[in-house]
Amino acid sequence: MTTTWEPVIGLEIHVQLKTETKMFCRCRNGFGGEPNSQTCPVCLAFPGALPVPNRRAIEETIKLGLALDCAIAERAVFHRKNYFYPDNPKAYQISQYDEPLCAEGHLDVPTSDGVTRIGITRAHLEEDAAKNVHVAASGRIHGATATLVDFNRCGTPLVEIVTEPDLHDADTAKRFLQLLRQTVVELGLSDAELEHGSMRFDVNVSVRPAGSDELRTRTELKNMNSFNFAAKGIEREIARQIRIYEAGGVVDQETLHFDPAHEESPPMRSKEEAQDYRYFPEPDLVPVEPGAELVERLRGEIGELPGARISRISETLSFYDADVLVTGGLDRLWAAVVAAGADPKDAANVLANQFVATGIDPGAVDAGELAKLVAARTDIPRASFDEALAKVGDPGFRADPYLAERVVADTAELDPIIERIIEANSGQAEQYRSGKHGLLGFFVGQVMKETGGSADPRVVNERVRALLG
Amino acid sequence: MTVDTLRLSAEEANRLVTQGEVSSDELYRAYLDAIGERDPELHAFLYVCENDPGEGIPIAIKDVIGTRGIPTTAGSKILESYVPVYDATVIANCRKRGLRVIGKTNTDEFAMGSSTENSAFGPSHNPWDPTRVPGGSGGGSAAAVSAGLAPWALGSDTGGSIKQPAALCGHVGLRPTYGTVSRYGVVAFASSLDQVGPVARNVRDCAFLYSVISGRDTNDSTTVDVPRVELPTADDLKGLRIGVPKEMNGAEGIESGVTAAVQSALERAESLGASVEECSLPRSVDYGVACYYLIAPAEASANLARYDGVRYGLRDDGADFREMVMRTRDAGFGDEPKRRIMIGAYALSAGYYDAYYGTAQKVRTVIKREHDELFERFDVLVSPTSPTVAFPIGAKIDDPVAMYMNDVLTIPSCMAGLPGMNIPCGLSEGLPVGLQLIGPQFGENTIFRAGHALEQAIGFDVVPERLR
Numbered sequence: 001m002t003t004t005w006e007p008v009i010g011l012e013i014h015v016q017l018k019t020e021t022k023m024f025c026r027c028r029n030g031f032g033g034e035p036n037s038q039t040c041p042v043c044l045a046f047p048g049a050l051p052v053p054n055r056r057a058i059e060e061t062i063k064l065g066l067a068l069d070c071a072i073a074e075r076a077v078f079h080r081k082n083y084f085y086p087d088n089p090k091a092y093q094i095s096q097y098d099e100p101l102c103a104e105g106h107l108d109v110p111t112s113d114g115v116t117r118i119g120i121t122r123a124h125l126e127e128d129a130a131k132n133v134h135v136a137a138s139g140r141i142h143g144a145t146a147t148l149v150d151f152n153r154c155g156t157p158l159v160e161i162v163t164e165p166d167l168h169d170a171d172t173a174k175r176f177l178q179l180l181r182q183t184v185v186e187l188g189l190s191d192a193e194l195e196h197g198s199m200r201f202d203v204n205v206s207v208r209p210a211g212s213d214e215l216r217t218r219t220e221l222k223n224m225n226s227f228n229f230a231a232k233g234i235e236r237e238i239a240r241q242i243r244i245y246e247a248g249g250v251v252d253q254e255t256l257h258f259d260p261a262h263e264e265s266p267p268m269r270s271k272e273e274a275q276d277y278r279y280f281p282e283p284d285l286v287p288v289e290p291g292a293e294l295v296e297r298l299r300g301e302i303g304e305l306p307g308a309r310i311s312r313i314s315e316t317l318s319f320y321d322a323d324v325l326v327t328g329g330l331d332r333l334w335a336a337v338v339a340a341g342a343d344p345k346d347a348a349n350v351l352a353n354q355f356v357a358t359g360i361d362p363g364a365v366d367a368g369e370l371a372k373l374v375a376a377r378t379d380i381p382r383a384s385f386d387e388a389l390a391k392v393g394d395p396g397f398r399a400d401p402y403l404a405e406r407v408v409a410d411t412a413e414l415d416p417i418i419e420r421i422i423e424a425n426s427g428q429a430e431q432y433r434s435g436k437h438g439l440l441g442f443f444v445g446q447v448m449k450e451t452g453g454s455a456d457p458r459v460v461n462e463r464v465r466a467l468l469g
Numbered sequence: 470m471t472v473d474t475l476r477l478s479a480e481e482a483n484r485l486v487t488q489g490e491v492s493s494d495e496l497y498r499a500y501l502d503a504i505g506e507r508d509p510e511l512h513a514f515l516y517v518c519e520n521d522p523g524e525g526i527p528i529a530i531k532d533v534i535g536t537r538g539i540p541t542t543a544g545s546k547i548l549e550s551y552v553p554v555y556d557a558t559v560i561a562n563c564r565k566r567g568l569r570v571i572g573k574t575n576t577d578e579f580a581m582g583s584s585t586e587n588s589a590f591g592p593s594h595n596p597w598d599p600t601r602v603p604g605g606s607g608g609g610s611a612a613a614v615s616a617g618l619a620p621w622a623l624g625s626d627t628g629g630s631i632k633q634p635a636a637l638c639g640h641v642g643l644r645p646t647y648g649t650v651s652r653y654g655v656v657a658f659a660s661s662l663d664q665v666g667p668v669a670r671n672v673r674d675c676a677f678l679y680s681v682i683s684g685r686d687t688n689d690s691t692t693v694d695v696p697r698v699e700l701p702t703a704d705d706l707k708g709l710r711i712g713v714p715k716e717m718n719g720a721e722g723i724e725s726g727v728t729a730a731v732q733s734a735l736e737r738a739e740s741l742g743a744s745v746e747e748c749s750l751p752r753s754v755d756y757g758v759a760c761y762y763l764i765a766p767a768e769a770s771a772n773l774a775r776y777d778g779v780r781y782g783l784r785d786d787g788a789d790f791r792e793m794v795m796r797t798r799d800a801g802f803g804d805e806p807k808r809r810i811m812i813g814a815y816a817l818s819a820g821y822y823d824a825y826y827g828t829a830q831k832v833r834t835v836i837k838r839e840h841d842e843l844f845e846r847f848d849v850l851v852s853p854t855s856p857t858v859a860f861p862i863g864a865k866i867d868d869p870v871a872m873y874m875n876d877v878l879t880i881p882s883c884m885a886g887l888p889g890m891n892i893p894c895g896l897s898e899g900l901p902v903g904l905q906l907i908g909p910q911f912g913e914n915t916i917f918r919a920g921h922a923l924e925q926a927i928g929f930d931v932v933p934e935r936l937r
Contacts, residue, residue, distance in 0.1 A: 041555050045775045047548065048535045048557055048654040052690045080771050082817075086790055091774030147790065149779070278817035280826060283660035283768055284652075285690055 024051030045089035065102025100124035119164030130154035336367030360393035475617035525567030529619035547801025557654025574609030604634030629879030636903020651686035701921035707742035712847030726897025770813030854903035
């Protein structure tokens with residue numbers, strides 16, 4: 001008898017808020033900047049410095065909580081999480097523990113078979129750590145002789161979102177992450193750029209015999225910096241655990257660090273050390289008590305969320321197209337282009353394939369002009385279409401000059417021109433007819449010149465040959 | 470004109486300067502001279518400023534309060550080389566009023582102690598008897614004000630560090646209501662208890678200095694708006710309802726001379742028109758010290774964790790980060806911070822949190838409630854500040870629990886976040902006895918009024934006998 005295995009997956013996501021200032025001080029919150037140029041006594045943990053919470057960050061966390069259908073705490077508390085590390089200057093991180101701002105929510109993830117509801121255990125606010133830079137003569141981590149610390153990131157606001165172990169396959173996990181990212185970006189809370197680390201996530205994976213409700217030992221996958229990589233990592237880990245169980249072994253609780261640069265290399269392992277963070281309420285801060293009025297105001301600022309839009313657009317397009325448009329942040333432009341007269345399916349194809357490759361901000365595009373391009377896309381040279389699309393986000397962009405490059409393939413339009421050219425070059429025409437077929441190119445060239453290059457060369461060749469014939 | 474710093478109040482010093490009878494510089498130099506003359510014996514100062522800018526009168530600052538460009542050690546080797554890059558809010562407030570820092574005063578390491586014997590730089594001495602302690606942790610500020618080395622000073626009080634030294638050195642010290650004075654820039658010991666407060670020669674100076682340093686601060690989110698401070702003038706106590714908690718007046722270990730001086734002060738209060746009635750704070754006194762010695766060390770264990778040798782202060786190198794931190798902290802901290810860090814880390818650890826830190830927090834709520842109930846019937850509560858007069862240097866240094874019990878009378882109201890002020894009320898065996906006035910939350914004006922009237926009636930001479 002063979003066992004069917006059911007994977008159990010939970011996610012822990014960190015999203016860096018793009019507030020003007022840091023979480024507990026007035027330093028600028030921004031990526032880049034000379035090392036340690038965005039620091040002050042508070043984020044460097046000088047003696048006597050005290051944290052003052054960033055109101056904006058609290059409001060944005062509440063907003064995210066509302067978007068995830070969480071209950072917003074009437075009284076939330078910051079805690080100190082104690083541990084020594086060079087990137088943690090106070091030797092405690094101000095975080096939240098048993099009284100987080102947002103709890104018990106969910107995110108509905110549309111899939112091709114309907115909607116999968118993923119429980120959100122909690123979403124809380126904390127401060128980010130600094131960046132350790134390990135240096136050696138070679139400039140590589142290996143053999144590092146010193147650690148430098150850049151405190152620019154230290155103290156920037158970070159929201160931690162923890163899901164219930166409600167995910168059972170890698171693809172849904174990936175869709176969840178994409179949808180969450182899009183939600184966060186649309187709410188204006190974060191750039192959520194994986195490559196800059198403004199969105200990071202860890203994945204907990206275990207497997208169990210299908211139909212059982214036990215929770216077996218889980219492993220934690222870290223260092224996942226792309227959604228596809230996460231999906232691959234999850235699949236590999238599920239397969240690894242199943243192999244272990246089927247060989248009669250046990251899965252150890254451990255953290256697996258995947259190196260995205262070396263997909264095939266085995267994961268680095270570190271044994272889970274039961275660390276005691278000695279959490280206690282942060283005495284330098286008073287509890288956060290968001291009033292009902294504030295919560296309702298923030299609720300009013302949330303528009304139709306991406307998940308709902310995927311479901312709605314799936315009624316017009318395929319689920320796949322709807323998903324790509326929404327999680328790519330393209331569906332609002334799509335709707336506008338369709339409203340301007342473009343075919344829904346054509347518009348989706350152009351946006352999801354060619355447009356997305358241009359990297360143009362959808363917000364900068366005039367939908368009416370793009371609709372014209374979409375409608376004419378099979379009528380103009382491919383090169384012209386690509387050129388037009390690359391400029392579609394430019395201020396004052398007009399489609400008309402490109403539409404004028406429509407390819408002329410209509411013989412009714414071409415024949416009179418060809419006849420006129422043959423007549424005007426009767427000498428060459430005679431030579432051609434007497435066997436000097438190399439002159440064909442001369443006539444084609446004349447026609448192309450006459451039509452300003454808009455004639456379809458294939459059709460011109462064919463007609464010149466026929467009319468000289 | 471020669472300035473007698475031993476007898477000069479801050480109010481009078483300020484009058485001399487503003488009316489041009491003495492220049493700010495002359496006054497500053499007079500205090501520097503006094504320091505030069507008497508501090509070698511007292512060791513009240515860890516650092517003396519040559520010429521701090523300003524146009525007003527001098528002030529001495531406890532060395533846990535950060536001063537830009539002026540070393541701030543908190544009495545610890547781990548901060549021996551540390552010079553702050555910013556002023557604490559209380560210092561900025563003092564500077565706005567033209568006050569000039571004359572020096573940084575000695576303290577038990579990180580304000581942990583009741584005698585200044587825990588200072589990494591050696592103890593301070595009591596101006597009334599240099600073989601005795603000045604109290605602690607703010608013994609340096611107390612000795613400085615008592616011996617005329619500064620007209621007034623700032624201290625910090627976590628469980629009695631302003632009130633108890635004021636009692637042992639015979640002057641006035643206020644621990645304000647928690648949240649009325651900014652902690653920004655003050656080296657943290659126990660964040661939910663630390664309060665900066667004034668150390669002065671009389672109640673009016675104390676009230677004035679409180680008005681300078683108090684108020685909401687955008688850099689300390691635990692601060693609040695503070696009622697306007699009224700400088701006390703009345704000589705009577707008509708209508709004042711004084712409660713005398715029996716557990717705090719009959720506690721074990723209170724010296725008879727202390728009881729006698731406080732009793733006589735209470736009789737004076739009655740003759741000034743106050744009503745005096747016995748009351749009770751049973752659990753506050755029984756559990757206050759135990760509760761304090763869980764909460765304060767727990768918070769300290771986290772607050773002192775930042776001294777890791779990475780960014781400032783002492784660094785003792787090691788093979789890796791962990792070893793460097795361990796060696797730095799071993800070399801930099803004295804026994805008392807180490808003891809409290811260990812107690813605190815233990816009280817917070819998984820499996821013990823509920824039994825220790827969690828229970829202590831609940832008891833703290835009970836203590837608060839017990840005090841609140843009494844303030845429905847009374848305007849102020851009165852007890853001795855310290856169970857004993859100043860004790861000899863070395864007498865309790867090897868017995869931490871005996872040292873901790875020094876604070877049995879000051880701790881309960883600190884745990885409740887309430888204001889408390891010491892005024893001298895007499896002598897016992899030739900040494901000052903302190904009387905503690907505890908008020909309700911934001912009840913500073915009531916305390917000032919009561920303290921001022923009693924001070925006038927008692928007529929205690931704050932100048933140490935041997936210096937007169």
